[in-house]
Amino acid sequence: MKRLPGQGRITGLRRLMAAKGIKALLVTRREDVRYLTGFTGSTGTALVTPARAYFVTDFRYMLQARRETSGISILIQKKDWVSAVHDAAERSGAGTVWFDETSVLVDALGKLKKTGLRLKGSRSLPEELRQRKDARELASIRKAVRRAEESFRELKKDIRPGATEQELGLKLEYLMREKGARKAAFDTIVASGRNGALPHASATNRRIKKGDLVTFDFGAEADGYFSDMTRTICVGRPSEKQREIHGLVMSAQAAAIRTVRPGALCKAVDDAARSVIKNGGHA
CATH class of the missing domain: 3.40.350.10 (Creatinase/prolidase N-terminal domain)
Structure with a gap:
């Protein structure tokens, strides 16, 4: 049984x-x-x-x-x-x-x-x-992550000048549903250009331009569990400034990961990342 x-x-x-x-x-x-x-x-x-x-x-x-x-x-x-x-x-x-x-x-x-x-x-x-996930739960979470990751990989070819934020968001949600997700984990965020400065921007009819940084915040469902991930794409060749910011964010992420351990406070992990960004002149 x-x-x-x-x-x-x-x-x-x-x-x-x-x-x-x-x-x-x-x-x-x-x-x-x-x-x-x-x-x-x-x-x-x-x-x-x-x-x-x-x-x-x-x-x-x-x-x-x-x-x-x-x-x-x-x-x-x-x-x-x-x-x-x-x-x-x-x-x-x-x-x-x-x-x-x-x-x-x-x-x-x-x-x-x-x-x-x-x-x-x-x-x-x-x-x-x-709070402690069993093997079945972990398998479902991994499935939710795979559905989102695979969908985003397929979407990447459509992230080009002329596409709108809404079009990309809808396509991403369609791909996740196509892979078995009953729904998106939350309202999918696609934020390009200046909209990327908004932490929880809503997808608009703004058309993607060459040189834009486009941020995607999305997740898929699997067996009632959800994934949540953020990806930022540069449309075209990144500028020196964009490369600098990318390197700074990677360093901040690495600092946060090094701080993660059993018993560590979430604030300590957050502070580790923010201090790198602050020291890089982007407080």
Whole structure:
């Protein structure tokens, strides 16, 4: 039998719950639900206790839930989400139900309390588990990276004077979808000329000119995981100034990479790169 993504992860969550003294946990964040259960739909909630685990969704996702989940009891809400969660809590015999206080809306929380459930907020425990990627996750991330890299390599022949930023962005997203990505990781950025000074520029109808530096910020999806990369292309032969800036950025990147190690602060890594750029006269 094919092993589903969620198998084993609920066991890991239970160990974490036991260490924190949590007897019942309501998992509502979409990414956490998918991580634990394998369910890829947009409407789903998990309730996990030491002995049982329940998956709550509505009738639209009944078949999908049966196909994608394993080792968890499926409850199809009959009235509404609040009633279904209350039903799951009663079936599990839960006393206090812990919830992710960063993802449950105030309105939903109020309605749950009216059912008589005892609730207590917590940080996302599945998020703690997700910080360490397993072999399946790493394979998906690598796949997302390959889809983006291969698509960009194919796009390079189209990056020439006369092409617009929007045309290049759309072509890049098409190539990533063609390679299996369900969507782009985020809104693809194509920024040429002065637009490249904007950290999160939107692609425009500006036409690429000879001598432009064109920045692409993009990523692809694979199994719910995303890649994120930035590439800058010089259209035509780079000037001495452009070569100088390129060398400075490479040195800054190398300095940042040398700083990366277990326990290092993100700020220290950022400072390592910025100090190189500052010393190069581009503060």
